[in-house]
Amino acid sequence: GAVVSQHPSRVICKSGTSVKIECRSLDFQATTMFWYRQFPKQSLMLMATSNEGSKATYEQGVEKDKFLINHASLTLSTLTVTSAHPEDSSFYICSARPGEGTYEQYFGPGTRLTVT
Amino acid sequence: GQNIDQPTEMTATEGAIVQINCTYQTSGFNGLFWYQQHAGEAPTFLSYNVLDGLEEKGRFSSFLSRSKGYSYLLLKELQMKDSASYLCAVSDSNYQLIWGAGTKLIIKP
Numbered sequence: 001g002a003v004v005s006q007h008p009s010r011v012i013c014k015s016g017t018s019v020k021i022e023c024r025s026l027d028f029q030a031t032t033m034f035w036y037r038q039f040p041k042q043s044l045m046l047m048a049t050s051n052e053g054s055k056a057t058y059e060q061g062v063e064k065d066k067f068l069i070n071h072a073s074l075t076l077s078t079l080t081v082t083s084a085h086p087e088d089s090s091f092y093i094c095s096a097r098p099g100e101g102t103y104e105q106y107f108g109p110g111t112r113l114t115v116t
Numbered sequence: 117g118q119n120i121d122q123p124t125e126m127t128a129t130e131g132a133i134v135q136i137n138c139t140y141q142t143s144g145f146n147g148l149f150w151y152q153q154h155a156g157e158a159p160t161f162l163s164y165n166v167l168d169g170l171e172e173k174g175r176f177s178s179f180l181s182r183s184k185g186y187s188y189l190l191l192k193e194l195q196m197k198d199s200a201s202y203l204c205a206v207s208d209s210n211y212q213l214i215w216g217a218g219t220k221l222i223i224k225p
Contacts, residue, residue: 034213042217043203043215043216043217043218044159044203044215045215046212046213046215049212091156093158093159097211104161104164105213106161107158107159107160108158109157109158110156110157110158112156
C-alpha cells in the first residue's frame with residue numbers, strides 16, 4: 001500500500017513554455033503533499049507544502065508565481081512550472097502524507113525536467 | 117536554526133559493516149528517518165526512530181539518542197547494490213521533514 005505516482009517521469013521543454021507535473025496518491029487520501037526539487041549531487045530541497053483545498057505554503061526563496069501548486073483533491077496535487085528556463089532543469093519529487101499528526105511521507109518516483 | 121549534519125561521502129568494502137552518523141538540531145522532534153536514494157530515483161524509506169535505542173531491520177539497523185541529538189544507520193554484510201546516498205531527516209514540531217544533505221556510500225568489491 002501507500003503508493004504515490006508522478007506523471008510525467010521525464011519531460012523536455014523549450015525555454016519559455018510551461019510544464020505541469022501531476023502527483024497522485026493511489027491507495028490513500030493525502031491531506032498534505034510536499035514538492036521537492038533536487039539538483040545533481042545535492043539533497044532534497046522542500047519547495048512547498050500543499051494542503052487539500054487551501055493555498056500552498058512556499059519555502060523562502062521559492063517564487064509562488066513561477067511554481068504554481070494546486071491540491072484540488074485528496075489524491076491529486078499538481079505543480080506547474082511557468083515560463084520555464086534552463087536553470088529550472090532539475091529532478092522534481094512529490095511526497096504525500098496520509099493524515100495530520102502522522103510521521104510517514106510516501107514519495108513519488110520523481111520527474112526529470114530538462115529545459116532547453 | 118535547524119541543522120542536520122552527516123558525512124558527505126563514505127567508502128566501504130563488500131561484505132563489511134559501515135556506520136553512517138547523523139547529528140541534528142531542530143525545533144521540536146517527532147522522529148528521525150533514514151532514506152536510501154539511488155542516483156536518479158526518489159528516496160525510499162529505510163527506518164524511523166522516535167524513542168532512544170536501536171531498531172533492527174534485517175541487514176540495516178538505526179540508532180537514536182535524543183539527548184545527544186544523534187543517530188546512526190548501520191549497514192551489515194554490504195552488497196554492491198547498497199551503493200547509494202543515505203539521507204537523514206528529522207520531523208520537527210510541525211511534522212515537517214528537515215533533511216540532511218545525504219551521505220554518498222561507495223561500495224568497493
